[in-house]
Amino acid sequence: xxxxxxxxxxxxxxxxxxxxxxxxxxxxxxxxxxxxxxxxxxxxxxxxxxxxxxxxxxxxxxxxxxxxxxxxxxxxxxxxxxxxxxxxxxxxxxxxxxxxxxxxxxxxxxxxxxxxxxxxxxxxxxxxxxxxxxxxxxxxxxxxxxxxxxxxxxxxxxxxxxxxxxxxxxxxxxxxxxxxxxxxxxxxxxxxxxxxxxxxxxxxxxxxxxxxxxxxxxxxxxxxxxxxxxxxxxxxx
Amino acid sequence: xxxxxxxxxxxxxxxxxxxxxxxxxxxxxxxxxxxxxxxxxxxxxxxxxxxxxxxxxxxxxxxxxxxxxxxxxxxxxxxxxxxxxxxxxxxxxxxxxxxxxxxxxxxxxxxxxxxxxxxxxxxxxxxxxxxxxxxxxxxxxxxxxxxxxxxxxxxxxxxxxxxxxxxxxxxxxxxxxxxxxxxxxxxxxxxxxxxxxxxxxxxxxxxxxxxxxxxxxxxxxxxxxxxxxxxxxxxxxxxxxxxxxxxxxxxxxxxxxxxxxxxxxxxxxxxxxxxxxxxxxxxxxxxxxxxxxxxxxxxxxxxxxxxxxxxxxxxxxxxxxxxxxxxxxxxxxxxxxxxxxxxxxxxxxxxxxxxxxxxxxxxxxxxxxxxxxxxxxxxxxxxxxxxxxxxxxxxxxxxxxxxxxxxxxxxxxxxxxxxxxxxxxxxxxxxxxxxxxxxxxxxxxxxxxxxxxxxxxxxxxxxxxxxxxxxxxxxxxxxxxxxxxxxxxxxxxxxxxxxxxxxxxxxxxxxxxxxxxxxxxxxxxxxxxx
Numbered sequence: 001x002x003x004x005x006x007x008x009x010x011x012x013x014x015x016x017x018x019x020x021x022x023x024x025x026x027x028x029x030x031x032x033x034x035x036x037x038x039x040x041x042x043x044x045x046x047x048x049x050x051x052x053x054x055x056x057x058x059x060x061x062x063x064x065x066x067x068x069x070x071x072x073x074x075x076x077x078x079x080x081x082x083x084x085x086x087x088x089x090x091x092x093x094x095x096x097x098x099x100x101x102x103x104x105x106x107x108x109x110x111x112x113x114x115x116x117x118x119x120x121x122x123x124x125x126x127x128x129x130x131x132x133x134x135x136x137x138x139x140x141x142x143x144x145x146x147x148x149x150x151x152x153x154x155x156x157x158x159x160x161x162x163x164x165x166x167x168x169x170x171x172x173x174x175x176x177x178x179x180x181x182x183x184x185x186x187x188x189x190x191x192x193x194x195x196x197x198x199x200x201x202x203x204x205x206x207x208x209x210x211x212x213x214x215x216x217x218x219x220x221x222x223x224x225x226x227x228x229x230x231x232x233x234x235x236x237x
Numbered sequence: 238x239x240x241x242x243x244x245x246x247x248x249x250x251x252x253x254x255x256x257x258x259x260x261x262x263x264x265x266x267x268x269x270x271x272x273x274x275x276x277x278x279x280x281x282x283x284x285x286x287x288x289x290x291x292x293x294x295x296x297x298x299x300x301x302x303x304x305x306x307x308x309x310x311x312x313x314x315x316x317x318x319x320x321x322x323x324x325x326x327x328x329x330x331x332x333x334x335x336x337x338x339x340x341x342x343x344x345x346x347x348x349x350x351x352x353x354x355x356x357x358x359x360x361x362x363x364x365x366x367x368x369x370x371x372x373x374x375x376x377x378x379x380x381x382x383x384x385x386x387x388x389x390x391x392x393x394x395x396x397x398x399x400x401x402x403x404x405x406x407x408x409x410x411x412x413x414x415x416x417x418x419x420x421x422x423x424x425x426x427x428x429x430x431x432x433x434x435x436x437x438x439x440x441x442x443x444x445x446x447x448x449x450x451x452x453x454x455x456x457x458x459x460x461x462x463x464x465x466x467x468x469x470x471x472x473x474x475x476x477x478x479x480x481x482x483x484x485x486x487x488x489x490x491x492x493x494x495x496x497x498x499x500x501x502x503x504x505x506x507x508x509x510x511x512x513x514x515x516x517x518x519x520x521x522x523x524x525x526x527x528x529x530x531x532x533x534x535x536x537x538x539x540x541x542x543x544x545x546x547x548x549x550x551x552x553x554x555x556x557x558x559x560x561x562x563x564x565x566x567x568x569x570x571x572x573x574x575x576x577x578x579x580x581x582x583x584x585x586x587x588x589x590x591x592x593x594x595x596x597x598x599x600x601x602x603x604x605x606x607x608x609x610x611x612x613x614x615x616x617x618x619x620x621x622x623x624x625x626x627x628x629x630x631x632x633x634x635x636x637x638x639x640x641x642x643x644x645x646x647x648x649x650x651x652x653x654x655x656x657x658x659x660x661x662x663x664x665x666x667x668x669x670x671x672x673x674x675x676x677x678x679x680x681x682x683x684x685x686x687x688x689x690x691x692x693x694x695x696x697x698x699x700x701x702x703x704x705x706x707x708x709x710x711x712x713x714x715x716x717x718x719x720x721x722x723x724x725x726x727x728x729x730x731x732x733x734x735x736x737x738x739x740x741x742x743x744x745x746x747x748x749x750x751x752x753x754x755x756x757x758x759x760x761x762x763x764x765x766x767x
Contacts, residue, residue: 020538061534203632
């Protein structure tokens with residue numbers, strides 16, 4: 001049953017602008033996925049009811065309602081990856097979408113390479129969760145993280161992390177490819193009472209970059225999503 | 238007029254006539270009683286009459302009745318009869334008692350009467366002031382306030398008045414809201430000087446009750462300050478014909494009450510206006526915000542489609558010709574530039590509409606630089622970026638709006654790539670940071686450097702003015718908005734931005750420098766390593 005999911009991957013694109021929907025559809029079809037397009041929330045809900053989808057690309061500004069409501073609605077009954085399409089000066093919308101349950105966002109305008117990379121990451125993540133795959137050892141760049149032994153090496157040399165650094169790293173790795181907002185990370189690692197202390201998160205992220213990145217000012221794995229949060233990526237996509 | 242006077246006169250004499258009448262009647266009515274009643278008891282009756290007269294008609298009539306009754310008593314009832322000769326000196330006592338009773342009773346009564354009159358007057362004044370204040374509460378504008386005031390003072394005090402309130406354009410000047418009588422220039426000036434004295438130093442009150450009274454050309458005028466709860470709101474000018482100093486001074490307490498109520502009414506109108514204005518401003522800001530958001534959406538949608546379609550040519554089967562793909566790449570690049578320009582334009586209009594509120598947070602320097610490098614429009618693959626941040630500074634916390642400040646550095650870096658005059662095969666840009674100590678202040682200076690021709694002082698100073706662009710003859714895209722936006726954002730962060738000539742790998746270069754105060758970062762607790 002799990003394998004049958006992987007064979008035919010269906011992606012739902014919810015976008016009211018026909019031109020944008022069309023080029024996304026073509027690019028995704030070219031990459032070998034099945035694509036359905038919905039131009040409104042109502043249409044999207046019909047599509048979701050008809051057949052299971054493995055991925056949703058969602059524009060927030062839809063003619064018949066707020067995309068955020070759709071995200072909340074979907075999240076109430078399934079965990080299909082959702083990637084939001086939005087413009088760059090709408091950080092608060094991005095945060096709202098991520099808090100409502102979206103996994104990632106793409107800033108308009110975006111290249112097809114970016115689009116495909118994001119979709120692949122989400123599908124891979126979803127497949128792993130679906131299969132229950134959760135290997136204790138994760139590798140990114142020259143860093144090897146062994147969660148079973150709580151050991152981190154970089155170029156074969158053991159790297160020492162503090163308790164919080166380690167927790168933060170594990171949480172990021174577990175959500176690789178996902179954008180996590182400042183609030184989500186602060187609440188998870190430090191607890192609710194640290195919600196106002198975003199500088200803690202920033203300092204620890206800086207520590208992780210210094211210890212694990214080749215070039216901390218041009219990071220490849222611990223990426224800043226300015227004004228929103230952080231995204232951890234395993235490899236350069 | 239005459240009839241009225243005579244009637245008043247006759248009314249004035251009436252108590253005296255009545256006193257004489259009552260006394261005479263009592264005396265003649267008592268005469269027959271002498272046969273059965275002792276003179277002492279008759280004296281008692283007379284005393285009663287004196288008491289009554291004093292009570293009804295006042296002290297004068299009382300004293301008169303005392304004289305008349307004593308005289309009548311002496312003349313008719315004391316031996317020898319029908320003569321004023323008093324054989325016995327003890328009748329002087331009767332006379333004295335009657336006189337004292339008359340004076341005492343009449344004084345008592347007149348005092349009570351005066352008190353009652355004053356109380357009644359005060360009650361009616363209070364009622365009038367109360368209805369005046371109710372009317373003022375209903376006033377919707379200054380004009381109505383002035384009309385109600387003028388009407389009240391005319392009706393209850395008989396003066397004409399003029400309300401002067403602060404001019405909406407010049408808060409130190411006064412303008413007449415309405416006036417029953419044409420206002421003279423000198424009067425406006427006098428009112429203004431009283432008003433300005435009290436707005437500049439609030440405790441400059443001297444003797445309030447003689448202050449502000451003037452007489453000129455047979456006209457008395459008085460200036461009463463309209464002192465609101467926070468500051469003076471204007472001046473109430475009161476006019477009367479003739480010499481009215483005493484009248485005006487007596488009316489001063491009520492004028493003061495009127496003035497303070499008018500001041501409160503003006504203040505209330507002022508705050509209503511402030512609240513309305515605030516409401517309106519919020520409304521227009523909201524509208525502007527939604528227009529900008531709609532504009533941003535409407536422009537980005539076709540840009541996204543353009544970019545996607547052009548980019549999609551790479552994925553066509555069979556592969557299009559190389560020229561087509563080349564054109565597609567150019568189209569993509571131009572679309573991204575256009576997108577950046579649109580972004581700059583929107584930022585610019587938001588910043589200049591005062592719509593942007595900084596959301597400042599403490600961000601480590603390396604994250605500031607790192608995120609800016611990722612936000613660049615141009616692909617960085619043919620550009621060498623040298624980041625020279627001392628290790629000691631990488632975790633320096635800066636208090637800034639991460640989103641806006643990223644735009645500053647991204648704009649500077651984009652410019653550094655665009656106007657790169659590198660003699661090497663690849664373009665080269667450098668970004669460095671250092672902390673400068675000046676006195677107790679610590680500043681962080683971030684520099685973005687690119688190889689460039691040596692610029693003149695004028696070129697450098699004009700760089701940050703709007704729509705000024707380096708090398709106008711060049712064909713690169715750009716509206717010159719970028720640097721102007723950078724300056725606006727940096728200034729909002731209490732920082733400075735400037736450009737200077739420098740050297741880079743032995744070549745002339747341009748450095749754009751941003752200076753930010755370091756401030757005092759929040760405390761945080763480093764945990765021990767595990």
